[in-house]
Amino acid sequence: TMGNWLVNHWFSAAVLAAWLGINIFLFTYYFLFFDRDEQYFYTRAILGSALAWARASAKCLNFNSMLILLPICRNLLSFLRGTCSCCRRTLRKQLDHNLTFHKLVAYALALLTAVHTIAHLFNLERYNHSQQATDRSLPAVLSKMHLQGSNKWLNPIHSNQTTVEYVAFTTIPGLTGVIITLVLILMVTSSTEFIRRNYFELFWYTHHLFLIYFAGLVIHGIAGLVRGQTAESMEEVHPHRCAHYLTRKDEDCSHGCCKDPEFGSIPAESWKWVLAPVLLYVFERILRVWRARQKVVVTKVVMHPARVLELQMQKKGFRMEVGQYIFVNCPAISLLEWHPFTLTSAPEEDFFSIHIRAAGDWTERLIDTFQQQKPMMPRIEVDGPFGTASEDVFQYEVAMLVGAGIGVTPFASILKSIWYKFQQADQTLKTKKIYFYWLCRDTGAFAWFNDLLASLEQKMAESGKADFLTYRLFLTGWDTSIANNVALRFDTATDTVTGLRHKTIFGRPMWNSEFAVVAAAHPRSVVGVFLCGPGALAKSLQKSCHQHSSLDPRKVKFYFNKENF
Numbered sequence: 001t002m003g004n005w006l007v008n009h010w011f012s013a014a015v016l017a018a019w020l021g022i023n024i025f026l027f028t029y030y031f032l033f034f035d036r037d038e039q040y041f042y043t044r045a046i047l048g049s050a051l052a053w054a055r056a057s058a059k060c061l062n063f064n065s066m067l068i069l070l071p072i073c074r075n076l077l078s079f080l081r082g083t084c085s086c087c088r089r090t091l092r093k094q095l096d097h098n099l100t101f102h103k104l105v106a107y108a109l110a111l112l113t114a115v116h117t118i119a120h121l122f123n124l125e126r127y128n129h130s131q132q133a134t135d136r137s138l139p140a141v142l143s144k145m146h147l148q149g150s151n152k153w154l155n156p157i158h159s160n161q162t163t164v165e166y167v168a169f170t171t172i173p174g175l176t177g178v179i180i181t182l183v184l185i186l187m188v189t190s191s192t193e194f195i196r197r198n199y200f201e202l203f204w205y206t207h208h209l210f211l212i213y214f215a216g217l218v219i220h221g222i223a224g225l226v227r228g229q230t231a232e233s234m235e236e237v238h239p240h241r242c243a244h245y246l247t248r249k250d251e252d253c254s255h256g257c258c259k260d261p262e263f264g265s266i267p268a269e270s271w272k273w274v275l276a277p278v279l280l281y282v283f284e285r286i287l288r289v290w291r292a293r294q295k296v297v298v299t300k301v302v303m304h305p306a307r308v309l310e311l312q313m314q315k316k317g318f319r320m321e322v323g324q325y326i327f328v329n330c331p332a333i334s335l336l337e338w339h340p341f342t343l344t345s346a347p348e349e350d351f352f353s354i355h356i357r358a359a360g361d362w363t364e365r366l367i368d369t370f371q372q373q374k375p376m377m378p379r380i381e382v383d384g385p386f387g388t389a390s391e392d393v394f395q396y397e398v399a400m401l402v403g404a405g406i407g408v409t410p411f412a413s414i415l416k417s418i419w420y421k422f423q424q425a426d427q428t429l430k431t432k433k434i435y436f437y438w439l440c441r442d443t444g445a446f447a448w449f450n451d452l453l454a455s456l457e458q459k460m461a462e463s464g465k466a467d468f469l470t471y472r473l474f475l476t477g478w479d480t481s482i483a484n485n486v487a488l489r490f491d492t493a494t495d496t497v498t499g500l501r502h503k504t505i506f507g508r509p510m511w512n513s514e515f516a517v518v519a520a521a522h523p524r525s526v527v528g529v530f531l532c533g534p535g536a537l538a539k540s541l542q543k544s545c546h547q548h549s550s551l552d553p554r555k556v557k558f559y560f561n562k563e564n565f
Contacts, residue, residue, distance in 0.1 A: 011094040012094050012097055016104075019101075019104075019105075022063065023060050023063065023064070026056070026059045026060050027056045027057070027059070027060050028056075030056040030059045031052045031053070031055075031056035033052075033055075034051050034052040034055040034056065035049060035051075035052040037228075038234065038239060039229050039231075040229075041239035041240075041243065042138075042142055042228075042239060042243070042261060043226065043227065043228055045138045045243075046126055046130045046139045046142055046155060047123050047126050047127070048126065050119045050122040050126065051119075051226070053115060053116075053119035053122075054120050054123060054226070055226070055266075057113075057116040057119065058116055058221075060108070060112050061112045061113065061116060061217075062270050062273040062274070063273065064108050064109050064112065065109065065213075065214070065217055065270070065273060065274050066273045066274055066276075067105050067277070068102065068105045068277075069210075069277045069280070070277055070280070071099065071102040071105075072102055072281075073280060073281060073284045074284070074383075074384075074386050075284055075288070076280065076284060077095050077098055077386070078386060081095055095388065096387060096388050103191075106187070106188060106191075109184060110184060110188050113181055117177065117181060120177070121164065123226075124157075124164045124168075125164060126139075127143070127155050127156060127157045128157055128162060130143040130155055131143045131155055131157045131159070132160050136247050136248070137247065138246060138247055141247055142154050142155060142246070143157075146158050148260055151262050151264075152260055152261075152262060152263065153227075153263065154263045156171070156225040171223060171225065172219060172220070172222055172223040173221065173223050173225050176216040176217075176219050177216075177220060179212065179216050180213055180216040180217060183209045183210075183213045184213065186206050186209060187207055187209055187210065187213075190202055190203050190206040191207065197359070198359075198360065199360065200339065200360050201360065201362060204336075204338075205336075214274060214278060217270045217274065218268075218270050218271045218274065220268070220270060221266070221268035221269065221270055222268045223265075224265025224267070226265070227263040227264060227265050227266070228263065228266065229262070229263055229264075230262050230263065230264045232262070233261050233262040233263070236259055237256075237257050237259050239261070241257060242256075242257030242261070245257040245258075246260075288383050291383050292329060292381040292382070292383050293381070294315060294316065294317075295315070295316070296313050296314070296315045296379075296380050297313060297314045297315070298311055298312070298313050298377055298380055299312050299313060299314055299351055300312035301370050302448075303371060304355070305447040305448075306357075306447055307357070307358040307367055308356065308358075308446075308447070308448050309355070309356040309366065309367045309370055310344075310353060310354070310355050310356075311354055311356065311370075312345070312352075312353045313352055313353070313382065314350070314351050314352075315352075315382060318352060318382075318385075319385075320343055320345070320347050320385045321347055321390075322346065322347065322390050322413045322414045322417045323342075323388070323390025323410050323413060323414065324342075324343050324384070324385035324386060324387045324388075324413075325340050325341060325342045325384065325385065326343060326352075326354065326382050326383065326384035326385050326386070327339065327340050327341075327382070327383040327384055327386075328340075328341055328380060328381070329380070329382075329383075330366055330369070330378055330379070330380055330381075331378075331379055331381065332369060332378040332379065333362060333369065333378075334362065337362055339362060341354040341355075341356060342409040342410050342413070343385060344413055345412075345413060345416070346416035346417035346419075346420055348416075348420035348421075348424075349420075352385075355409065355412070355448055357406070366378075390414060390530075392528060392530070392561055393414055393431070393528060394418070394421065394428055394429050394431060395528065396430065396431060396526055396527060396528030396559075397430055397431065397432050397522070397525045398431070398432065398434075398435070398518065398522050398526070398527040398528070399431055399433075399435070399527070399528045399529075399530065400435045400436075400437070400518060400527060400529045400530070400558075401414065401434065401435070401436045401437065401530050402437045402439070402529070402530065402531045402532070402533060402537070402541065403438050403439070403531075404438075404439040404440070404533030404534060404537055405440055405441065405533070407532035407534075408438055408440070408446060408449055408532070409532075411436065411532065412452055415436065415452070415453075415469070416452070416456075418431060418434065419456055419459065419460075422465070423463070432468075433467075433468065433470075433521075433522070434468065434469045434470070435470050435471070435514075436469060436470070436471035437471070437474065437509060437514070438471065438472070438473045438474065439474045439508070439509065439537075440473070440475060440476065440477075441475075441476055441477035472509070472514075473504045474506075474507065474508060476507065476508055511541065512544060512547070512548075515544045515545075515547070518548075519550075519556045519558075522556060523556055524554060524556065525556055526557050526559065527556065527557065527558045528559050528561060529545055529558055529559065529561065530561045531560075531561070531562050538560075541560055545558035545559065545560040546558075
């Protein structure tokens with residue numbers, strides 16, 4: 001329900017409200033300022049309200065450009081997590097929404113850029129129209145003022161032959177504006193889920209155009225094409241007093257408005273907004289390079305079926321928690337590319353491991369490099385670990401873990417860690433029973449996970465704790481050949497698809513009956529439901545948690561946790 005969401009995400013909601021509030025305030029304040037301030041009386045005579053639209057959106061663009069880098073300063077976020085380690089875990093967990101906030105700010109930048117660009121296209125058209133006007137109207141008179149002296153001009157277009165396209169590609173604001181907009185379009189379109197998943201390299205390299213974006217942003221306002229009346233000129237010839245004299249000026253002028261108004265540029269200020277975050281980001285990158293230079297020893301390489309590579313590594317001072325991830329670089333393949341991978345080892349192990357599936361050029365080449373087994377193993381650089389530990393699992397007597405597709409990866413670390421804590425009789429572990437549900441289109445890509453489940457199954461059986469873990473595998477994508485094979489071997493002890501003792505179920509889980517079984521088995525327990533998977537599945541699990549939780553506080557309660565790996 002909405003109430004539950006606000007309780008769990010109050011920090012995110014507060015940040016979102018503050019961000020929206022500041023944007024609305026900046027836009028409204030500067031819109032009214034440029035729409036009403038006397039200093040821009042003459043500028044508005046030529047441009048109308050398009051001036052206010054352009055300036056207000058420019059202020060919001062500066063504000064959001066200041067914010068866009070902060071959510072991707074991973075070391076800054078890790079530092080904040082460390083400093084608020086005494087805070088409630090729900091607060092620390094909110095820091096894992098950093099990429100969601102980054103995307104939100106990016107979409108705001110795209111929208112504001114559209115507003116700013118359209119407003120300036122209107123402005124250029126009006127400047128051009130006023131320059132070409134031959135009557136004695138105020139815009140026409142103001143547009144000829146460049147003939148009176150160097151400091152007098154208000155209209156940046158001084159020739160009747162000038163076109164909007166000419167200004168866009170020959171002036172500093174025009175050219176930088178075009179470049180910034182193109183860069184933004186490329187960055188937004190190349191960061192869609194489809195491209196990130198299938199063409200990570202394209203996303204990675206295109207995103208580094210942010211360097212051009214910030215350089216263009218800082219230079220954009222330097223020329224000062226939009227001008228307002230200077231303070232000294234306002235005192236001498238205030239527009240309220242003198243504007244109507246401009247259109248009918250006599251040769252032998254004797255009143256107090258004989259002097260022409262003078263104009264000055266709005267100073268460039270984007271650099272003031274973005275200087276601090278850019279310096280912070282430079283420091284972040286230097287720190288990443290230094291951390292990445294620390295030696296990583298690859299202790300074991302395992303090639304699993306379906307081209308999945310497991311790397312077991314050691315690094316001095318490396319400490320991990322369950323559910324965290326690292327960034328990996330292989331200089332032999334690319335000096336610049338860093339790819340994120342969820343850790344599949346448990347903190348109790350003396351190494352840390354990742355499983356790499358062939359899913360793009362970089363991963364293909366990495367797997368090939370390790371498969372060739374040269375005398376020297378390729379050097380690996382590691383940055384991290386990052387992310388908030390998923391320790392909530394250990395706080396429930398009964399845990400229902402749901403992994404869908406690649407979302408099964410973090411549960412490798414969680415299941416192993418629970419088993420180690422269980423064996424060592426760890427006091428922090430309250431868990432007495434785990435139900436694990438794995439939904440998968442085809443198990444081929446996760447054969448390594450089958451091996452992990454099989455070894456856990458064996459260890460638990462040997463310790464006489466076979467009932468500690470109940471798992472159910474759902475094959476959601478299957479063909480008739482698999483179905484026929486299963487029908488022929490229905491009475492075998494192990495499953496024909498996975499080789500595990502628990503049989504694979506074909507199709508999607510009926511969550512109502514799954515929850516009913518757990519509720520019946522644990523009538524007085526608090527059950528934690530954890531998902532690493534798509535949003536649609538989250539909705540149906542949340543609904544089931546609500547339906548199957550008893551109103552009686554002494555009876556079964558289901559609590560839903562969507563992990564943000």
